[in-house]
Amino acid sequence: MDTIFHLSERRDATPPEVDIPAAYRRQEPLDLPNPSELEALRHYTLLSQKNFAIDTHFYPLGSCTMKYNPRIAHRLANLAGFARVHPATPASAQQGLLHLLWDLQNGLAQLTQMAAVSLTPAAGAQGELAGVAMIRAYHHARGDLGRRRMLIPSAAHGTNPASARMAGFTVTELPTRADGDLDLAALERELGPDVAGIMLTNPSTLGVFERQIETIAERVHQAGALLYYDGANLNAILGRVAPGRMGFDVMHLNLHKTFATPHGGGGPGSGAVAAAAHLEPYLPLPRVQREADGSWRWLDRVDCPQSIGRLSAHAGNIGVLLRAQAYLRRLGGSGAHRVSAYAVLNANYLFKELQRVGYRAAFPQRRASHEFLLTVEDLRQQTGVRALDVAKRLLDFGIYAPTIYFPQLVPECLLIEPTETESKATLDRFVAVMAQIRQEALEQPELLKDAPHQLTVGRLDEAWAARHLELVQGRC
Amino acid sequence: MDTIFHLSERRDATPPEVDIPAAYRRQEPLDLPNPSELEALRHYTLLSQKNFAIDTHFYPLGSCTMKYNPRIAHRLANLAGFARVHPATPASAQQGLLHLLWDLQNGLAQLTQMAAVSLTPAAGAQGELAGVAMIRAYHHARGDLGRRRMLIPSAAHGTNPASARMAGFTVTELPTRADGDLDLAALERELGPDVAGIMLTNPSTLGVFERQIETIAERVHQAGALLYYDGANLNAILGRVAPGRMGFDVMHLNLHKTFATPHGGGGPGSGAVAAAAHLEPYLPLPRVQREADGSWRWLDRVDCPQSIGRLSAHAGNIGVLLRAQAYLRRLGGSGAHRVSAYAVLNANYLFKELQRVGYRAAFPQRRASHEFLLTVEDLRQQTGVRALDVAKRLLDFGIYAPTIYFPQLVPECLLIEPTETESKATLDRFVAVMAQIRQEALEQPELLKDAPHQLTVGRLDEAWAARHLELVQGRC
């Protein structure tokens, strides 16, 4: 499809008449298209139809928790009373908004069993950065300046080591045992006075619950270090197991996963950070506080002198936070409990059914959490068909691809997470399609290697893209 | 695609517990599906993608004025302050709404040069029925009870004779001359004391302006009859020629055509009726009036004892009327003038270009109005390809079909109306596609006879449908 730069009249804007001195002004007229409103609307409507999305397709996408984004949350976040609030509005004129954000802080604190929450991180990675920066601030405040090392399982999300490094830590990777749990002995070897903390997610990225979590917490704390909880997999235990109860000191939540705010084709996310009492002083700014008179206000540097500070210009992705609060308020406590119950039920059902039709589990002896790992290494050896080919072929059936090649320690792996919002009929169709694809892989592997065949484009050449780097539309 | 009745869990609702006596109650539980919200949303999102629509496709659809429906109008009509108004709300609590409706009444009166407007008809056909009922009421009020006959050109829209009959008239069809204008001699023969009026649209359904309109008006009025203007083609002269100035006594406007309110897949429409002063007393109820104190209120039977009365339970399609007012307010007087200017420019451009690539005009010596008639009778004789086949083949190129086989007096005709909101690029692409289709018709006529080939279904068997009459989904 043509770009907007091709399809519309490009008569330039007339040179502006304005009393700003010429030295400050653009010399050439703005070279942007001038489509009619209908042309623009039609262009983007047609473009939208080229996307897969939750509203149109099933996403068995491990670690991404692609659940239904309730439409009511979208409508409510867009109410003029919220959407038109300027960030510099005094608290007295945005009490409704502050009230809801305060409710969300509290709700998240309850669910995680943490002492306090800051909603400001704009995404999971920023939440991680905030969390590890808080760990650093905690040690520094105690004069414990030598803790420069962060322990991270090798299977962790890539953001974990990246965030740790941005917070000034060096990273030590920890191995995983064959049963999917952490190698406790390795942990104990690494723990020492230079270790600031450990970053874990539980269930882990291998799709299994880390059974030794209480022991791990005990050892880490004994060594004077802290535990960071990566909330990416919170959907597996939401409303059932609180990270605070497992011994974590600080964590982030991916509201755009667990709390059903939309992925929006890549964002905006929201990565609220929650902390146990001893880390509360370091939470990023601003936060909402309820005053004795029942009113709400922003807490800022004066109130929280030890805070790690501000992460973005304002208070985070408020519009996303409103959606998360709408979701949580709709669920309530027992609804949150049902989320993980059905997420885990759906995952375990798929886990069994996909094994039944021939797929190999990476950890067959374990329960699936909200997701599970398969490997098609057997297919690769037999036919040359790789996980990527299976993924691309799924697209032809109107099913989004699972996460592939993550975690890297399992070869040719598919990480599959159905979420709680898909029906049994959808899961059964997925199993049938996966069975068919397995058959195709064995009988006509070329069909998979060229997939997809039914979309608006065939398999795209990413190497060509990186070599040519056509990153902008030239003059046309 | 499965229906909603197939794809969702059908666990019946539990038998209700309610204190309404059993004799009044449903005995069997309600046999309707219980899909999850995501299932329902996904189903209808995917269904929507199977439609052509203005937002996605060009509609060169004669007599239907498929122009862009500005999105702002949709947003404004849905403001809670309008959408939540109960129709029994006293005028004092719906002044904003009444104000806008009053503005619309006045705007339409100005544009048509009529004395007064009633917005209540829910669609063009109801507007026609109102208009001819007003003609009847006018004659009756004068004791002129013998006028039972309505004159209508044979090429008129089917609603004209149908509406006339519903208002108790018999219909006499009038022939058209070879140049597309009305056969004046035939008109004069038919006029007499039993004729109540004549229903015309100008430009006519043949896509040409009726040049004798002033003479016709004079003769009809001399005969004691009245002129009804079918507003279906108003887009050709909007803001340039007022029906009131041409001598019409009463008319309707299709707001969902000329005033850019959406077609919505078949409705809701809106068919405001406008009347010259002598017919104002008969306008349907209710109407909005501005009081001396500047407030607005509904006029009802007490105020308008001669009114033909009420056509629907409330005041018409208010939400549609708000969109029309938004459109008109956005245009203003000079904007309205530009509408017809560009509609006619686009039509004449296409008219020339399509003749250039080989299509035959039904009235080659005439100017196109906002639309024009082609005939592919030559193709049919040469190749057997019919207008229907050309229309279906266009769908394969992502272009909606023109109106075909209307008016019936031109064989194998295509009635084409581009509207003012399409760009030259879109028109040029249409010409190129039409040229290609003509080529295909000559070289591989079977390709057209089977068309469409690129849609989710091939050509559907309408005869099969009428024979089997599967009108509802059975138990599944």
Add this chain to the structure above:
Amino acid sequence: MLAAIDAGSIDALFDEIPEHLQGIPQGLPEGLSEMALAREFEALAGAQPLLRCFAGAGAYAHHIPATVAELIGRGEFYSAYTPYQAEASQGTLQVIFEFQTYICRLTGMEVANASLYDGASALFEACLMALRLRPERRSILVPKHLLPNWREVLDSLLPLQNIRCIEMDVDPHRGTMQVPAQAPADAAALIIPQINALGLLEDVDALQRWAKTQGLLSIAVVQPLSLALLKEPGLWGEGGADIVVGEAQALGIPLSGGGPYCGIFACRRGMVRQMPGRLVARTRDGSGRVGYCLTLQAREQHIRRGQATSNVCTNQGLMVTAATIAMATLGARGLQEAAIQSHEKASALLSALLRFEGVERVWDGPFFNEFVLRFPKPAAQLRDALLADGILAGVPLADLGLGEAGDLLIAGTEMVTDEDIDAYCAALGRFLEH
């Protein structure tokens, strides 16, 4: 473009129109930017109070699932044309097919059309259809307690075709329909409203049976949401109603000052060729793939012209889509729950209001979600006074040309909260004290 047409100017394209007829309209204000337009409309919308709504009389403040507005606003539904080109309109056509099915299952009827303008105009079309089915008859039996604005539609339009309405009385003690021993000779049909304009439930089984014995067709007038609880017209009496019409506004359509709403129309399969309005059927393409198309178009004006079953052309397409999505989203359980809650909230409100001295129920038969109370002061005065408290207290029966000055028709839906009831009571208390 002008060069391609060989025209010197756009004005030249209008050269077949007498010049003295042409001009630029005077008296219309200049056009507004989108921004200024939004400001104007928002100011006018904002100037109107959002009221706690206890008014009904055929239009009800039900909850609308958020999916509805999102989906009907999609360009593919919103800006699509009437689905005459079936292959390019499968979305709309399947939605209508599903709507027809929903309406049939709710009403217990065999066929339903793609909607008419609103409930009242659907009733008008039902009367015409009854007369097509009984061509020798000239009148329709209309209950006195049909909603008066619906009756007005019949009074406006039926006389144009020399059809008379003959009024059926109301039992003054029970508030429900009374029928004579013998029906008038030229009557084609009896209109049976379940619920009537006083909010009361009629003995529809008996009325259907009477109509049947008198050789009359039964035309049921229903509110489709209530059919989640109430007996479906297809099962009334012996053999059910012949034609069912109703207003679908309660199914996912905003109040919007009175429109656009959506008239439903269902009947027996044997009568389908006499139906007005569009019908969608399932069919096949050349390869046997399932698709949908309009059918029996020969009934319609664009084919049959003056001999059509009706002049109706436009249906309420987008409202059909809204109602279908609302019914799908709510599901059987949600619809039933909304109906039960509407009844229960109305009952709670009734109990609360009856606690006021001098306030009494006029008729005490079973009701769905609407009832009449008689107040010691004029109901119109009460209604106007409570507006200041942000309450639309109901519809005075006298406004409808029914009942006495003190009578107010009050509706409850699932939207009513305890707080709403308290607010009503508090405001009423203040009003009655003065």
Add this chain to the structure above:
Amino acid sequence: MLAAIDAGSIDALFDEIPEHLQGIPQGLPEGLSEMALAREFEALAGAQPLLRCFAGAGAYAHHIPATVAELIGRGEFYSAYTPYQAEASQGTLQVIFEFQTYICRLTGMEVANASLYDGASALFEACLMALRLRPERRSILVPKHLLPNWREVLDSLLPLQNIRCIEMDVDPHRGTMQVPAQAPADAAALIIPQINALGLLEDVDALQRWAKTQGLLSIAVVQPLSLALLKEPGLWGEGGADIVVGEAQALGIPLSGGGPYCGIFACRRGMVRQMPGRLVARTRDGSGRVGYCLTLQAREQHIRRGQATSNVCTNQGLMVTAATIAMATLGARGLQEAAIQSHEKASALLSALLRFEGVERVWDGPFFNEFVLRFPKPAAQLRDALLADGILAGVPLADLGLGEAGDLLIAGTEMVTDEDIDAYCAALGRFLEH
């Protein structure tokens, strides 16, 4: 389903988790129906006044075309995942490609990414990138009159990697940046904000030239709508800025209490491998059909883990879509008009306010749409007082840690009407009289 898994209950599926860790959360209220939820949110939204907005300081009340909300609400954009599977994400990918092109044309730069969280965090990333490009340096030159909340972000995050901010002074008479003869030795880059926190235009050509002669990278901080009028950073001085960041909120993104907004990030083509964030490139499929995909992913954390250019993963996808649609709908003409009107409305407001005795402009250099006025009373008091009149009068400079108590930073956009200015003046008059 439990039978298929051989599990007796859902709870059994959690049998690997110690039982004492499991439970149902206490302390959370019960869930609400959609209806009750809507009521709660609507009440809270309705309780907040809609103000006439004259506040800026990095967030502006511009008009948003109606197409934007309609399109970004479409499920296909709204609920799509990050476009890692390119073939199933061509809509989002092409939108980003177009966004990158829009940003490049507005800024005059060669490459732009798919956005970062907001303008301030984009500036933080720009500082890190400058240090990757100048690995031997450890500091960034930051103007004193950078927006203080942006500065706070740098102060929170740069020290974690031992990067210092060195403050560049402001000429007290002109309100614009002063640079020393010689740059500090370990400085990697100079941040040049056009517009600065006082609303004033900087002499960006001179600043870029100074940075260049000092061997510093120039990091431009811009408001992209202003670039419809102002000189594009790619042409500043000699050879232009090296990195351009900015906040795209003014391009079709609602104020929404401060987010989600959208950080833009552009640079020279030669630096692209040091960029943070996602990048979309055009490519081909096996049949030569054009398509789009993410590229240079080896820079990113999901591939490079601890060695990535940034930990950033999520971009502001839906806001990118909003900004792209807004720019397309407005077009070059509409963007320019919005920029001109913003300047003119701000100028009109300035003139009107200067008519009050005791009100004066502190710095009188050229400005785009924002300026500082000094009032004879504390600006915070003024701001709070005018709230009662439905006016958000501006941002007190003292709130920002800048200026004196009487200084108020006031912004105008194309949304300001004469009536708004009159209302401001009337309210101000009343305030100053007391």
